[in-house]
Amino acid sequence: MTRLSVTERRILLLEAAARVIARKGLAETSTRAITDEAGMPRGMFHYCFKSKDELLEQLIQHHVTDMVEAACAAWDGERDLAENLRLGLRVILGIGMGDTAVQMLSYELLLHALRGTETAFIARNQYADYARQAGEYLQWIADKAGVRWTVSQPALSRLTSVVIDGSMLNWLADRDSEKALAALDAFATMLLSITAPLDGGADQQQN
């Protein structure tokens, strides 16, 4: 084996860990399995990470960023309001459906973070980001269509984030894509019903 820096090996191990967890689940993922996946000797692990938990923490943080980026990339708005709401939601869920293993990994890491008192804040941040992204999307699409939302934007952002996340989890459980997309379409319909024309007098309401 060529000599590598600790930093390089850390990245290699994090990537290997993500693959193993996605494939076998967090419970079945030992430090041995990770080093094997990375093609390193067993003892290498504790030279690069103080403990297994330290790797897991870093993996969660790393993973959060990836999720948000993926969601952003999916949001594309070259269509009209009704269609864009339906399609936008469908595309986002579609990404998750395309990589089941990553989604399960995500939920497993979330639960793991929630158990640790030190790491619980990571989960908080993750969901704050989801809601923020959903909010930006809703704002953007409303502006584009020249309408405003008639219910509180913070609440609506969180609700949208919740619908996407909940749909993902439900789909993981039953893998029924048709029903999942039908539910999303229903949500899009309901979103349409709480829009109002953006006439000169009233601005977006805050609450």
Add this chain to the structure above:
Amino acid sequence: MTRLSVTERRILLLEAAARVIARKGLAETSTRAITDEAGMPRGMFHYCFKSKDELLEQLIQHHVTDMVEAACAAWDGERDLAENLRLGLRVILGIGMGDTAVQMLSYELLLHALRGTETAFIARNQYADYARQAGEYLQWIADKAGVRWTVSQPALSRLTSVVIDGSMLNWLADRDSEKALAALDAFATMLLSITAPLDGGADQQQN
């Protein structure tokens, strides 16, 4: 120790397991911890269950029933439509908020079930039940208020189930009750907007 039947011990162990998982998490729950919690000698475990996985399977099934029953008990409808929608959703989420440990246990068992090829159907059934219950509630409340839903009932049932489940998960992550309830209220508002008076001519639409 008094002599007990296997069946009795099985129940004792299942209950003990639920407590330990709720307290320490699935990852930290060993067969030792379970037998200790139940006040039994270590080896007792494999006399009552073939393996740790067998106990986990039974625990998931058992737990599903409890969840559904709790949700049903919560649904109470002695109020008018707008308020009942808000209150109904709030009460359901409130139950989960009141027993955080059980909720986390529930999600951990769900993920565990999803990993096992033999147990994946349990997750499917669990979410099918959620949707069914949500559907019955929606139907019941609409009848009571003399209105009908203007979007597909199966889709609406799933969406409602998804909103509740997703809200629970989001709340577990950030513990922000105000925001969680605000999002639910927004959903209730949107539900109101897709009702129509139940006049003699048209029956409930199917799709």
Add this chain to the structure above:
DNA sequence: GTCTATAAGGAGATAGAC
């Protein structure tokens, strides 16, 4: 039929070689 002492294996971590 009910229970327990003991085994066999895998986990995370470390002391020390290069």
Add this chain to the structure above:
DNA sequence: GTCTATCTCCTTATAGAC
């Protein structure tokens, strides 16, 4: 500074005692 052989502990499971 980089790496690896080795240790200890804890886990699940079983063979066999009552």
